[in-house]
Amino acid sequence: MATRPRPRLTPLNRFYWEAGREGVLKIMQCRECGTWIHPAAPICPSCLSENVAPQPVEGTGGIYSITVNYQAWAPGLDVPYAIARVALDGVDGVLLTTNIVGDGAVEAAIGDRVQVCFEEQDGIWFPLFTRAQEDKR
Amino acid sequence: MSNKSDPVISGVGQSAVGKFVDRSPLLLTIDAIKEALDDAGLTLADIDGVSTWPGRVETMLEMAPVGCDDVIEALRLNVTWYNGAYETAAQYSAIGDAVAAVRAGWARHVIAFRTISQGSARKKPEEFPSVHPKGIAGVMANTLPYHAYSAANWVAQYASRHFHDYGTTREQLGQIAINARRNGALNPKAIFREPITMDDYLAARMISSPLCLYDCDTLSDASTVVIVSAADTARDLRNIPIRIDAVAQALPGRYTWDQPVEPACYPTARRLWELSDYSIKDVDIGQLYDGFSFLTLQWIEALGLCPIGEGGRYLEGGHRIARDGEFPINTNGGQIAAGRTHAFGYVREAVRQLRGQAGETQVDRDMKVCVTGAGGGPLSMAMLLARD
Ligand SMILES: [Zn+2]
Numbered sequence: 221m222a223t224r225p226r227p228r229l230t231p232l233n234r235f236y237w238e239a240g241r242e243g244v245l246k247i248m249q250c251r252e253c254g255t256w257i258h259p260a261a262p263i264c265p266s267c268l269s270e271n272v273a274p275q276p277v278e279g280t281g282g283i284y285s286i287t288v289n290y291q292a293w294a295p296g297l298d299v300p301y302a303i304a305r306v307a308l309d310g311v312d313g314v315l316l317t318t319n320i321v322g323d324g325a326v327e328a329a330i331g332d333r334v335q336v337c338f339e340e341q342d343g344i345w346f347p348l349f350t351r352a353q354e355d356k357r
Numbered sequence: 358m359s360n361k362s363d364p365v366i367s368g369v370g371q372s373a374v375g376k377f378v379d380r381s382p383l384l385l386t387i388d389a390i391k392e393a394l395d396d397a398g399l400t401l402a403d404i405d406g407v408s409t410w411p412g413r414v415e416t417m418l419e420m421a422p423v424g425c426d427d428v429i430e431a432l433r434l435n436v437t438w439y440n441g442a443y444e445t446a447a448q449y450s451a452i453g454d455a456v457a458a459v460r461a462g463w464a465r466h467v468i469a470f471r472t473i474s475q476g477s478a479r480k481k482p483e484e485f486p487s488v489h490p491k492g493i494a495g496v497m498a499n500t501l502p503y504h505a506y507s508a509a510n511w512v513a514q515y516a517s518r519h520f521h522d523y524g525t526t527r528e529q530l531g532q533i534a535i536n537a538r539r540n541g542a543l544n545p546k547a548i549f550r551e552p553i554t555m556d557d558y559l560a561a562r563m564i565s566s567p568l569c570l571y572d573c574d575t576l577s578d579a580s581t582v583v584i585v586s587a588a589d590t591a592r593d594l595r596n597i598p599i600r601i602d603a604v605a606q607a608l609p610g611r612y613t614w615d616q617p618v619e620p621a622c623y624p625t626a627r628r629l630w631e632l633s634d635y636s637i638k639d640v641d642i643g644q645l646y647d648g649f650s651f652l653t654l655q656w657i658e659a660l661g662l663c664p665i666g667e668g669g670r671y672l673e674g675g676h677r678i679a680r681d682g683e684f685p686i687n688t689n690g691g692q693i694a695a696g697r698t699h700a701f702g703y704v705r706e707a708v709r710q711l712r713g714q715a716g717e718t719q720v721d722r723d724m725k726v727c728v729t730g731a732g733g734g735p736l737s738m739a740m741l742l743a744r745d
Contacts, residue, residue, distance in 0.1 A: 221504075222504065224502045224503070224504070225489070225492075225501040225502050226493065226502070227492050227493050227494075227499070227501075227502055228489075228491050228492035228493060228494040233498070258616075259498070259499055284617070285517045285521075286514075286517055287513035287514060287516075287517055287565045287566050288563070288566045289505075289509075289510055289564075289565045290563045290564060291509070291565065293506040294504075294506065297504060300563075301504060303503055303504070303513075303514075304514075305615055313616075314617075315615055315616055316499070317499055317505060317514075317615040318503055319504070330517065330518065330521045331521075346502055346503070
């Protein structure tokens with residue numbers, strides 16, 4: 221597959237892109253009121269507390285929306301592939317745009333259960349998702 | 358309903374439009390300016406304001422090749438106000454901000470332009486280097502790494518969810534493209550002038566499901582100019598002034614294509630009706646953004662032509678939106694048939710329709726009010742244009 225465009229790492233988002241090194245997905249959360257903050261920000265949008273920190277999350281969720289891309293937008297891009305927005309379990313108000321990969325990825329549908337996995341590229345661990353076992357058809 | 362202080366559109370103009378036009382973006386812009394000046398009966402000496410969206414942006418020159426400074430320099434314009442900026446509501450910000458400037462007395466005749474070189478950039482990428490030093494920042498940093506390069510991918514997320522939640526079908530959505538191509542067949546400037554059938558639509562190759570080839574506009578080279586003028590200049594103009602009744606924008610808390618917030622067109626349309634004495638029932642015709650057909654469906658819902666979720670059923674059969682239907686839309690073929698003018702083409706078409714000067718694409722009825730909406734996701738701006 222073609223190289224993934226690289227997000228610019230900052231002191232604020234570095235934890236998110238490197239969390240996969242330990243195989244755990246992390247999302248910024250407010251320590252005062254529990255609000256999830258994604259993409260990461262230095263302040264809670266609910267209570268304006270600056271006491272925010274990366275929090276490990278389960279890494280499971282459901283597909284909120286999905287598209288299968290067939291157009292080769294760039295050289296070396298293997299099509300088709302699935303791009304989804306995933307609603308993470310226990311992480312209200314956050315969707316992760318991601319790729320569904322592995323068996324049956326392009327047959328995945330809204331509502332399917334998914335599980336995070338990581339793909340490393342030059343020191344960035346991209347959170348991708350595979351369909352949970354019971355959902356494979 | 359007429360407010361005598363409302364700024365007017367005094368002239369519209371457009372360069373050649375095509376998948377590739379062998380002319381520099383600046384010269385295309387000046388072609389459009391000349392045509393708009395002629396349309397309005399104005400000269401360069403009358404112009405005291407320049408406005409564009411999103412300005413010249415070095416990280417996406419194919420989208421944003423010409424800034425206000427380029428135009429002011431090239432034409433040695435003496436201006437009292439100018440503005441080109443990306444952190445604004447949508448393509449129509451160039452027009453909406455000109456309206457505000459004219460209302461404030463900062464300028465009396467503003468050239469608002471939108472120039473785009475995505476056709477040339479595909480043919481000659483070396484002339485339009487897209488540079489992201491040190492990686493992707495901002496709103497796209499969580500999207501582009503997943504090979505979600507195109508707005509087709511971002512819009513498809515909304516479309517797939519709408520299909521899931523409301524039972525919207527490809528046959529319903531397909532009416533947007535079929536209508537566009539039917540209207541484009543009448544437009545001598547359209548890029549695609551052959552109508553398509555539902556069979557053609559359903560057989561087309563997928564781009565990003567559920568959006569197929571015909572759901573997407575085509576990358577183009579184009580420049581379109583709208584001259585915004587003070588109300589008290591209207592009597593000196595060559596052509597019929599079109600009053601800008603209301604301009605609305607809204608952003609519901611998050612500048613994002615991918616988080617669970619309402620697309621900005623919905624609150625924008627609610628705001629539009631707050632700002633105007635008109636209601637949707639007073640509107641004769643619509644020019645609604647069809648860079649991707651699903652965005653048109655969202656505008657149809659947002660503006661209140663049908664309840665939210667009913668956009669697919671509203672489109673069924675295509676008769677409502679046809680040129681002889683109850684609410685004709687995208688009468689020049691929209692961007693799907695007439696090319697990605699990036700929203701300004703709808704304003705040009707609206708003005709020509711309201712004046713009765715749309716030539717082959719003219720809708721055969723007396724029309725007073727047109728609504729136009731541009732943008733998708735977090736980008737959104739809408740306007741009501743009226744012939745008094
Ligand atoms: Zn908080």
